[in-house]
Amino acid sequence: MSETVVEVKNLVKRYKELIALDNFNMKIEKGEVFGLLGPNGSGKTTTINCILSLLDFDNGEIDVFGEKMTSQRYDLKKRIGIVMQDVAVFEELSVEENIDYFCGLYINDKNKRKQYVEEAINFVGLEEFKKFKPKKLSGGLLRRLNIACGIAHKPELIILDEPTVAVDPQSRNKILEGITELNKKGATIIYTSHYMEEVEQICTHILIMDKGKNVTEGSAEELKRSIKNTENIIVYIKNLNDEHVKAINAINHVYDVTYMSGRLEIKCAGGRHNISHVIDYFASNNLDYDRIYSELPTLNDVFLEITGKNLRDKE
Amino acid sequence: MTVFKAFFKVLRKYKMSLIMYLVISLGIIYILSSFNTKGNASYYRVSQGIAVRDNDNSEISKGLIEYLSTINEIKNAEELTDEQITDMIYYTRISNSLIIPAGFGEAILNGEDASMLKIESTKNAGARMGYSVETEIDSYLNLLSGYLEGGFDMAEAEKLTMEALADNSSVNVIAEVKVEDDKLFTMFQMLPYGILTMLFSAVLPVILRFGTMLLKKRSDISSTPAYKRQISIALAAGLVSVFIVIALIALASVLAKEAFTGRWWLVVINVVTLSITVVMLLVAVSNLNMKPEVASAFTNVVGLSFSFLGGIFVPIEFLGSGAKVIGQFLPTYWYSEALTRIKADGGFNDILNCLLIQLLFGVMVMGVGLVAGRSIQKRTA
Ligand SMILES: Nc1ncnc2c1ncn2[C@@H]1O[C@H](COP(=O)(O)OP(=O)(O)OP(=O)(O)O)[C@@H](O)[C@H]1O
Ligand SMILES: [Mg+2]
Numbered sequence: 001m002s003e004t005v006v007e008v009k010n011l012v013k014r015y016k017e018l019i020a021l022d023n024f025n026m027k028i029e030k031g032e033v034f035g036l037l038g039p040n041g042s043g044k045t046t047t048i049n050c051i052l053s054l055l056d057f058d059n060g061e062i063d064v065f066g067e068k069m070t071s072q073r074y075d076l077k078k079r080i081g082i083v084m085q086d087v088a089v090f091e092e093l094s095v096e097e098n099i100d101y102f103c104g105l106y107i108n109d110k111n112k113r114k115q116y117v118e119e120a121i122n123f124v125g126l127e128e129f130k131k132f133k134p135k136k137l138s139g140g141l142l143r144r145l146n147i148a149c150g151i152a153h154k155p156e157l158i159i160l161d162e163p164t165v166a167v168d169p170q171s172r173n174k175i176l177e178g179i180t181e182l183n184k185k186g187a188t189i190i191y192t193s194h195y196m197e198e199v200e201q202i203c204t205h206i207l208i209m210d211k212g213k214n215v216t217e218g219s220a221e222e223l224k225r226s227i228k229n230t231e232n233i234i235v236y237i238k239n240l241n242d243e244h245v246k247a248i249n250a251i252n253h254v255y256d257v258t259y260m261s262g263r264l265e266i267k268c269a270g271g272r273h274n275i276s277h278v279i280d281y282f283a284s285n286n287l288d289y290d291r292i293y294s295e296l297p298t299l300n301d302v303f304l305e306i307t308g309k310n311l312r313d314k315e
Numbered sequence: 316m317t318v319f320k321a322f323f324k325v326l327r328k329y330k331m332s333l334i335m336y337l338v339i340s341l342g343i344i345y346i347l348s349s350f351n352t353k354g355n356a357s358y359y360r361v362s363q364g365i366a367v368r369d370n371d372n373s374e375i376s377k378g379l380i381e382y383l384s385t386i387n388e389i390k391n392a393e394e395l396t397d398e399q400i401t402d403m404i405y406y407t408r409i410s411n412s413l414i415i416p417a418g419f420g421e422a423i424l425n426g427e428d429a430s431m432l433k434i435e436s437t438k439n440a441g442a443r444m445g446y447s448v449e450t451e452i453d454s455y456l457n458l459l460s461g462y463l464e465g466g467f468d469m470a471e472a473e474k475l476t477m478e479a480l481a482d483n484s485s486v487n488v489i490a491e492v493k494v495e496d497d498k499l500f501t502m503f504q505m506l507p508y509g510i511l512t513m514l515f516s517a518v519l520p521v522i523l524r525f526g527t528m529l530l531k532k533r534s535d536i537s538s539t540p541a542y543k544r545q546i547s548i549a550l551a552a553g554l555v556s557v558f559i560v561i562a563l564i565a566l567a568s569v570l571a572k573e574a575f576t577g578r579w580w581l582v583v584i585n586v587v588t589l590s591i592t593v594v595m596l597l598v599a600v601s602n603l604n605m606k607p608e609v610a611s612a613f614t615n616v617v618g619l620s621f622s623f624l625g626g627i628f629v630p631i632e633f634l635g636s637g638a639k640v641i642g643q644f645l646p647t648y649w650y651s652e653a654l655t656r657i658k659a660d661g662g663f664n665d666i667l668n669c670l671l672i673q674l675l676f677g678v679m680v681m682g683v684g685l686v687a688g689r690s691i692q693k694r695t696a
Contacts, residue, residue, distance in 0.1 A: 054532060
């Protein structure tokens with residue numbers, strides 16, 4: 001039997017005229033790595049802050065561990081770990097002291113805390129930097145410290161709000177592996193991001209939101225299966241005229257073609273050998289291309305198909 | 316406990332400013348005390364201002380006033396209102412107000428008790444100097460009536476009395492003050508600067524650090540309630556403040572080589588009052604949601620302005636009248652004023668007003684700070 005850890009029902013949050021959350025719903029089951037995916041400003045952090053009772057909201061209900069969450073529910077707070085979007089540590093304290101401080105806000109037992117702090121340091125791989133002040137840490141290491149401060153007290157529910165923003169690939173992988181490991185040890189995870197690759201990589205359940213509203217949800221496979229887009233063919237080719245673009249669009253199973261600065265993107269719905277049909281077209285028209293490959297749809301395609309826009313501005 | 320301990324860990328970062336301001340304070344003591352050494356251990360007779368109203372106008376009363384005028388500065392009370400006289404006593408510009416009743420000379424000639432009792436003397440209750448004038452009067456009248464009883468005529472008796480009193484230096488001992496004692500005041504004079512700068516440069520930024528938006532949010536999510544964290548911070552900040560104040564008092568006392576005397580206690584009560592006021596100011600400022608980095612700038616502004624305008628570095632008398640008017644709104648001004656009164660042998664009652672004004676300042680500033688803090692919080696929420 002599954003157990004609901006967090007349930008958000010019809011949540012409405014306004015900042016003056018701006019409606020940041022518009023009847024938003026979310027349900028997180030025990031043991032999930034729940035991905036909350038949405039573009040910048042879609043309301044991810046606002047949702048998290050409401051769950052944590054950091055913000056008052058205008059309407060809706062929030063239950064955590066099956067009970068109504070309020071700012072006074074310290075018993076519930078004790079079971080939650082939070083890694084905030086913005087790094088929150090004392091610049092005057094060392095890595096070790098910072099972790100000890102935040103762990104100490106939850107755990108009074110000194111010996112237990114010592115052990116937990118030690119474990120957290122090892123977990124994020126900051127052993128060599130124990131005595132460092134935060135200012136001496138690189139962006140990636142600082143994020144890891146932020147994570148250690150959030151999870152040292154071994155919470156059952158861990159909320160990570162974009163923990164990999166501005167992090168080097170090495171630290172990013174370490175963080176993602178760590179989250180999976182925490183989940184394996186029994187923690188339920190809420191992970192917000194606007195990096196769809198990350199969410200796809202680690203999340204067992206994904207909720208996509210936009211402008212404070214639910215867009216869709218399910219596992220990555222479910223989401224991709226739910227759209228008509230099944231394959232994207234990318235071709236790098238120079239000087240293609242409109243006639244050719246039109247002709248390609250007419251190939252069987254192709255439903256959308258965009259050509260911009262030498263990059264041709266062909267969207268297909270169904271069909272099995274779409275890429276060979278495209279190659280055949282180039283061959284019969286004596287056209288040369290630099291590179292051609294086929295991709296399965298991404299979460300961005302899911303988002304694009306439902307909202308008509310990209311998750312992120314192309315980087 | 317975690318928050319309490321963390322306070323001290325964060326405080327470590329500011330130990331250099333604690334040391335720096337301690338050194339500066341000591342430097343100021345050194346400069347101030349080198350100004351004061353010239354009067355060392357010499358004795359001088361204290362001249363008091365006395366307001367006299369002579370309703371008797373007899374030869375005896377005139378003789379007495381003449382005698383008093385050889386030691387003191389006599390002001391004619393006829394030209395002053397009662398209110399002015401009360402004020403002058405309060406601000407220790409005069410030590411006594413004397414009213415010589417009609418029939419006073421007659422009574423003495425008739426051999427009635429020739430003592431102070433017949434003269435109405437109003438003085439500042441706590442001030443020792445008021446009594447010295449009364450002793451002078453007693454001595455004069457006793458001797459005079461003795462000579463009169465011995466058969467001398469008025470002119471001769473007065474002359475002999477004057478001569479006897481002029482020779483008899485012992486009579487005036489009470490009215491003499493040792494200048495060397497000023498050391499106590501020199502040392503304590505600068506303590507407000509030390510207290511202000513040390514608390515604002517080291518304790519304030521730590522409090523502010525705990526209140527920075529992200530750390531506060533992050534802590535609010537934890538299972539330690541906000542009020543528990545605030546109590547810990549207040550306790551830690553209080554403890555550090557008490558330690559700093561005690562250390563400064565001890566240092567000043569050791570340097571002055573004086574402690575646990577009557578006036579030492581008064582001086583200490585004054586310092587403690589000022590410290591409480593400074594702590595209230597600290598509470599007000601820490602409510603304003605400032606960045607910890609701002610604290611050092613704040614320290615210099617508050618430390619210097621309060622010290623200069625409050626007569627800490629320079630005696631109040633040296634300040635221009637404009638500065639003095641502004642100074643009166645600062646607790647340090649009343650701290651200095653209290654010191655001046657204690658120096659002039661004032662007692663607790665004489666400085667009580669000064670103490671209350673300091674506290675009033677603190678309470679008002681704290682009130683404003685709390686209200687302002689709340690509105691800032693509302694705006695950022
Ligand atoms: N304190 C605030 N006052 C006014 N508007 C706010 C406030 N906080 C957030 N918003 C607005 O609410 C919307 C949702 O913001 P939120 O921070 O929840 O988005 P997000 O999904 O976390 O974005 P990001 O990926 O950039 O972190 C945004 O339009 C934002 O500008
Ligand atoms: Mg956010």
